[in-house]
Amino acid sequence: MTAAAGTPPRVSTTRRTLVRLRGWLLGLTAVTLATSLAVFLGVAGNADAAAERSVPAILASYDAQDALRNAHLAAVGNLGKGGVVLGGPGADYQRQIAAAGQYLTLLAENNAAGDEGTQDIQTIEALLVTYTGIIGQADARFRDADLGALGVAALRDAASLLNDILVRIQDLRGKQLLALDGQVDNTWTNTLTAALWLLPLVALGVLLARTQVYLARRFRRTVNIPLLMASVAAVGMVALTGVSLSSADRLDQTRAGVHVVDGSRRAQLMDVGSLAAYGLVGQVETQCGRTACADTIAELRGSFPSPSPSPTSTSQAVATDTAVTDDSAIMDDGAVAADDAITTAADGAARSYAGELLLPLLALVIAGLILWGFQLRLAEYGER
Numbered sequence: 001m002t003a004a005a006g007t008p009p010r011v012s013t014t015r016r017t018l019v020r021l022r023g024w025l026l027g028l029t030a031v032t033l034a035t036s037l038a039v040f041l042g043v044a045g046n047a048d049a050a051a052e053r054s055v056p057a058i059l060a061s062y063d064a065q066d067a068l069r070n071a072h073l074a075a076v077g078n079l080g081k082g083g084v085v086l087g088g089p090g091a092d093y094q095r096q097i098a099a100a101g102q103y104l105t106l107l108a109e110n111n112a113a114g115d116e117g118t119q120d121i122q123t124i125e126a127l128l129v130t131y132t133g134i135i136g137q138a139d140a141r142f143r144d145a146d147l148g149a150l151g152v153a154a155l156r157d158a159a160s161l162l163n164d165i166l167v168r169i170q171d172l173r174g175k176q177l178l179a180l181d182g183q184v185d186n187t188w189t190n191t192l193t194a195a196l197w198l199l200p201l202v203a204l205g206v207l208l209a210r211t212q213v214y215l216a217r218r219f220r221r222t223v224n225i226p227l228l229m230a231s232v233a234a235v236g237m238v239a240l241t242g243v244s245l246s247s248a249d250r251l252d253q254t255r256a257g258v259h260v261v262d263g264s265r266r267a268q269l270m271d272v273g274s275l276a277a278y279g280l281v282g283q284v285e286t287q288c289g290r291t292a293c294a295d296t297i298a299e300l301r302g303s304f305p306s307p308s309p310s311p312t313s314t315s316q317a318v319a320t321d322t323a324v325t326d327d328s329a330i331m332d333d334g335a336v337a338a339d340d341a342i343t344t345a346a347d348g349a350a351r352s353y354a355g356e357l358l359l360p361l362l363a364l365v366i367a368g369l370i371l372w373g374f375q376l377r378l379a380e381y382g383e384r
Contacts, residue, residue, distance in 0.1 A: 014218060015378065021211050022374040025230075026367055028207060032200040032234075033363035036241040039197045040359060042188030043244040044352050049112065050251055051343075051350035054180040057110040058258055059339050061173040062265045064103035065166050068128075069272040071096035072162050075135050076155060076276045079142045088139040097132060104128070113175035120172045127165050134158040159276065166269075177258070184255050189248040197241050204366075205234050215377055226373030230366045237362050240355050250349035257342040264338065 071093050078090035104125060111117040138154035187193060208231045215224050 017214075018374055018378055021207075021214070022370060025204070025207055025211065025370045028200060028204040029363055029366050029370065032197070032204050032237065033360060035200050036197040036237055037356070037359050039188060039193055040241055040244050040352075040355050042186075042193075043247050044350070044356070046183040046186060046189060047247045047251055047346075047349040050180055050183045050254060051346040053110045053112040054176055054183060055254060055258070055342060055346040057107050057112055057176045058173055058180065059342065060103045060107040060110065061169050061176065062261070064100050064107060065169050065269055066265070066272075067096045067100035067103060068162060068166065069269050069276070071100060072159065073272050073276040075138070075158070079138055079151065079155065089135055093135070097128075100128070101125075107172070111176070112179035113172065117172060117175050120168060120175070124165055124168050124172070127161060127168070131158055131161050131165060134161060180255055180258065184248075184251045188244075189251060191245075191248075194245060197244075198238075201234060201238050201241070205231060208234065219377055224373045224377070226369040226376070230369035230373065233362050233366045233369065237359060237366075240353065240358055240362070243351075243353055243355055247349045247351075250345050254342055254345040254349060257338065257345060261338045261342065 071089075074093040074096060075089035078088070078093065104121060108118065108121045111121065113120075134154055135158050138151045138158060141151035141154060183189075208227055212224055212227055215221060215227075
């Protein structure tokens with residue numbers, strides 16, 4: 001049969017369909033790269049900030065408080081037992097004060113609370129200088145047998161100032177925790193944001209599959225190898241971008257770990273604070289008498305819960321100090337393990353597996369495979 005006179009010949013739409021499909025696939029590839037890379041970098045940026053700044057700053061604040069508490073405990077014990085013989089506040093006091101300074105420096109370097117946090121650190125460092133000066137005054141007074149009461153008064157002033165310093169560090173830690181909360185709970189780490197990169201990837205995979213079906217029917221080919229390879233590369237993009245979900249989950253674990261550590265660290269600080277307070281009670285009783293300084297003694301005892309057994313004299317306080325030292329060592333080991341777990345979770349969240357480089361590379365590979373796959377069919381259609 002021949003076409004009726006005057007009827008225009010039928011024009012095949014195959015080439016136009018191939019060009020249109022190719023354009024859609026390349027466009028979806030570009031959209032997929034943009035969304036995947038944006039989400040990936042958004043989550044990675046928050047994870048890096050948590051691992052490199054917030055978490056180290058939070059842990060350093062705990063360590064600084066612990067070092068200061070132990071330094072004060074050492075000073076109270078050594079001065080009360082005879083600072084002249086033991087060399088003033090003692091080597092342990094000096095070591096702990098030096099450690100506290102290092103932790104404050106680390107806190108300053110990793111401060112995630114901005115200028116306000118920096119100002120707080122500067123204030124704390126200034127108060128720490130004042131505190132060490134008061135301890136020096138107490139040392140000088142204890143060296144004179146007639147000034148023991150003034151030495152005890154200086155230790156009490158130092159204890160009051162130390163409590164102020166510790167409260168300021170706690171408030172500063174609260175600001176670091178707020179920064180961590182902002183890094184854990186934000187647009188990029190939100191579960192719903194996963195759709196931002198998953199939907200274009202799913203659309204790309206579906207269109208690649210439908211294209212395979214169309215080409216198989218039109219050109220009687222079982223499979224288009226380049227487009228099949230492009231589909232595999234798209235799966236690779238899904239897996240790589242999925243690291244963002246794992247990072248967000250690890251950030252949640254990091255924050256949960258910080259809150260767990262908070263309880264144990266507070267208990268540890270209270271134990272050490274109790275020992276120092278009751279050690280000072282023993283010195284007040286020695287210098288002033290239990291009846292004459294009853295109000296002062298009640299105030300010191302009321303600032304911390306009574307250890308068990310409750311030390312009512314300097315000798316009992318020393319015995320309790322020795323007994324709790326071993327417990328403190330165990331608690332320190334537990335604190336180190338907990339800190340390591342938090343650090344590991346934060347580092348795991350920040351691990352990017354070079355996704356910022358591999359995602360663009362995979363997208364470029366997909367685009368190249370799409371062009372190659374369609375070029376084969378366009379060339380074949382031209383021969384027909």
